[in-house]
Amino acid sequence: MRPVRAVTVVVLTAMIAASCGRSSGKTSATTTTAAGGGGSTTSAAASTGLAAGDFGDLKKVCGPKPAGMTLKATDSGVTADSIQIGTTSDPGFSGRPGLNQEVFDTATAFTKWCNSLGGINGRKIDVKLRDAKLAELQQRIIEACSEKDFMLVGGGNVLDDGAQKNRLACGLPNVAGFFVTGNAEAADLSVEPSPNPTTAQSVADYRYLLKKFPDSASAVGVITGDIATTKTQGEKETEGITAIGAKVVYNGQYSALGEATWRPFAEAIKSAGVKGLVYVGEPASYVKLMQAFSDIGYQPEWVSPGDNHLDATVLTGGKAAEHTYVRSVFYSFLDPELAKKNQATQDYLDLMKQFNPGGKVAYLGVSALSAWLLFATAARDCGADVTRDCVYAKARENTAWTGGGLQGAGDVKNRKGPICWGIYEVKGGKFVVADYQKTPGKGIYNCDEKNFVALKKAYGTGEKCPNPAFATDPKPSNCANK
Numbered sequence: 001m002r003p004v005r006a007v008t009v010v011v012l013t014a015m016i017a018a019s020c021g022r023s024s025g026k027t028s029a030t031t032t033t034a035a036g037g038g039g040s041t042t043s044a045a046a047s048t049g050l051a052a053g054d055f056g057d058l059k060k061v062c063g064p065k066p067a068g069m070t071l072k073a074t075d076s077g078v079t080a081d082s083i084q085i086g087t088t089s090d091p092g093f094s095g096r097p098g099l100n101q102e103v104f105d106t107a108t109a110f111t112k113w114c115n116s117l118g119g120i121n122g123r124k125i126d127v128k129l130r131d132a133k134l135a136e137l138q139q140r141i142i143e144a145c146s147e148k149d150f151m152l153v154g155g156g157n158v159l160d161d162g163a164q165k166n167r168l169a170c171g172l173p174n175v176a177g178f179f180v181t182g183n184a185e186a187a188d189l190s191v192e193p194s195p196n197p198t199t200a201q202s203v204a205d206y207r208y209l210l211k212k213f214p215d216s217a218s219a220v221g222v223i224t225g226d227i228a229t230t231k232t233q234g235e236k237e238t239e240g241i242t243a244i245g246a247k248v249v250y251n252g253q254y255s256a257l258g259e260a261t262w263r264p265f266a267e268a269i270k271s272a273g274v275k276g277l278v279y280v281g282e283p284a285s286y287v288k289l290m291q292a293f294s295d296i297g298y299q300p301e302w303v304s305p306g307d308n309h310l311d312a313t314v315l316t317g318g319k320a321a322e323h324t325y326v327r328s329v330f331y332s333f334l335d336p337e338l339a340k341k342n343q344a345t346q347d348y349l350d351l352m353k354q355f356n357p358g359g360k361v362a363y364l365g366v367s368a369l370s371a372w373l374l375f376a377t378a379a380r381d382c383g384a385d386v387t388r389d390c391v392y393a394k395a396r397e398n399t400a401w402t403g404g405g406l407q408g409a410g411d412v413k414n415r416k417g418p419i420c421w422g423i424y425e426v427k428g429g430k431f432v433v434a435d436y437q438k439t440p441g442k443g444i445y446n447c448d449e450k451n452f453v454a455l456k457k458a459y460g461t462g463e464k465c466p467n468p469a470f471a472t473d474p475k476p477s478n479c480a481n482k
Contacts, residue, residue, distance in 0.1 A: 049343075050351060053117045056344030056404025061376050062114035065122025075387040077150030082119075083379065083386060084126045086149035087368075088141075088157055093134035100156065103177055104129045105352070105359030106368040107154050110376075112355040120379045123386065130155075137163040145170035151388065152176070153375045154368040160184040164463035171465075171480035173392045175375045177368035181229060182460010186415075188470060189479055190462070191395050193370040193403055194329050194410040195417050198460040201240030204421035204451040205304050205327035208436040209276060210246060213301040221250035221274035221300075223265065223289075225281055230256065234280050236459055241278065243453045250274050258285070266292035269300070279305040283313035287321060294320040310334065310363050315429055324426040325434060329408040329418045330366050331444060332431055342443065344405035370403035374412070388476035408445050417452055420445035 049055070053063045065071060077084035089103040111127045119125060128149060130140040134157075141163045144152065149172065156178035157163075164187045167174065171189070179185040182198040210217045220241060224234035231253065238248055250272035252265060259265070266289065269277065277300045279286055286305050293299055300323065305314075307328045314321050331342040339345040348369055352359050359365075378394035379386050400409040408420030422444040424431040439447040465471075465479035 050113065050347060050354070055347050055351075055373060056402075056406060058373060058377060058404035061373060061380065062117040062120055063122075064118030069121060069384050071122060071384055074385060075150060076148045078123070078386050080123075082124045082126045083150050084128065084148060085375075086128045086130050086140075086144040086152045086155070088130045088132055088137060088144075088152060088155040090132050090134045090158055092131040095134070099134070099158070100364055102360040102362040102365035103154065103156055103368045104131075105356055106177075106365040106372070109352050109356035109359055110154070110369060110372045113351055114376065116355075120376055120386075121383065127153075132157050132159075134158055138166055141166045141172070145172055150386075151375065151391065154371040156180070156364065156368070165466075168463060168465050168479055169481070171388065171476045173388055173476050175371050175378075175395055177371045178364060182232075182458075183463055186460050186462025188463065188465040188474070189392065189476055191371075191374070191392070191412060192410075192415075193374050193401050193412065194367065194407055195412065195415045197415055197417055198462075199455055199458050200417060200452045201236050201243075201455055202327065202417060202421065202451060203240045203244055203453050204446060204448075205325055205423050206241045206244060206246065207448075207450065208423055208434065208446075209302045209304065209325060210244065212435075213276060216276035216301050217246050218249075219273050219275040220246045220248050220278065221252070221269050221272060221276070222248055222278045223250075223252040223254065223269070223280070225256035226253040227256045230280050232459060234278075235457075236455065237278050237280060239455050239457065240453055243455075244450075246276070254281075254285070259288070262289045262292035263295065265289060266296050266298065269293075270296065270298040275301045277303045279303060281305065283309050283311045287314060287317040290317045290320040290324070299323055308363050310424060310431065314426060315431070317426075318429065321426050326424045326426075326431070327421050328363075328424060329410070329421055330363070330406060331422065332424060332433075333361060333366060334431055338433070342405060344403060347404070348406065366406060370401075370406050373403050373406075374398070374401060392476050408447070419449055419451045420447040421451055422446075 053060045055061050071080040073079045087107040090099045091101040093099045107127050111125045115124045132140045137157050137159060152174040154177045156176055158180055160179060161181040161183045164184055168188055173189040175191045186198050222234050222238050224230045250269055303324050309326050310328050312334060331345040332338050333345055333348060339349055348366060352361055374395050378391045381394050382390040396413050398412040401412050402409050408418035410418045420442060423434040423436050425434040433444050436446055439445055466481045467479055469478040
């Protein structure tokens, strides 16, 4: 969802920093089934349209079999009664228990909601929560193929690079919540509601910040984790911000395993005269860096830590976290008053409250939900003929996908990232909408073509289907070697 730093590489730093682990919602099983009904239909659901199968401005996402429709087995994992879906993530990683648990939490909530309404045209969703535990994604993909998952939906894994060959070998499409590596992002049979192209970079927040703080353009710093993927993302961010006129005067790398103290980094950034800082990482370490700035009596004019920092953890930094600016394609789900102003955001909160009240509400969870909605509407539109070819084609038709209003429009078909972005500022202990120029009729969003810039360097080419027939007739049935 997938906005730039949230779901690309910063998750890798997040999973390594054991100090950022979740104390609840731990999942240790390799595969879990989360299907069936559940969840109560409340007056809140009725007022938002969830009880009718609607989500945001999407109508009849889920519901019973239409009159006169005949259902039968149509493809791998599809029977007359059910559709078997795989969702992969890494909550069982021992070094960071609960890593991205919100991905599974969203899958559970969406499935219970949809099944309580009758499923997709009467077929219930049988979701398999396939826990890769960080290092076991290849095994989970092999299992998904052998156990006949119809598709992968709403997932995301830190180490998603090496499993692509196995996925494509069985022609398994992936409607992902997020990707991390370029090899997965640009792979065949990969669909993402909010594309993050490997050849372009979002600079929506940078355009605003360099205008608001013009002196900072000559003194920007970039700090990333010291592993390959975070360093690559740092390179993308650097190329993006320099393309619009900034000068980078500091490049730093911190240990992805965690730092005993962040003071040396704070002092080095101060000594370099940095006025604007780009941070590639995760929220808990970010808060420690901001506190280190406060301890030495220094504060950059702005810090941009990426969209995954639309997270309540950042607010624990108090005043030290102010001057934080986060770009996002989503309306904020952290501010109840703002959420009320956007039906789809309120529907997300209601969905979680009613169908998985113990689940985590978080940025990657919203990304996962957008992927589930993309899959479900595509499957719905295929009617009785739910095949990989049909659902993949329907999902790929979208050139302005918003997830019912959850996000700025993404061009799924052409793999172009959203140009519509919101920007949030930490002020007074909460995230508030910053004072950038909004596009008339687009709510909180600034929708300018200049919000994405083309990159001179490609940051991944993508795994290809083994069957050459796919190149001339790109559909799942022509992907795997027969």
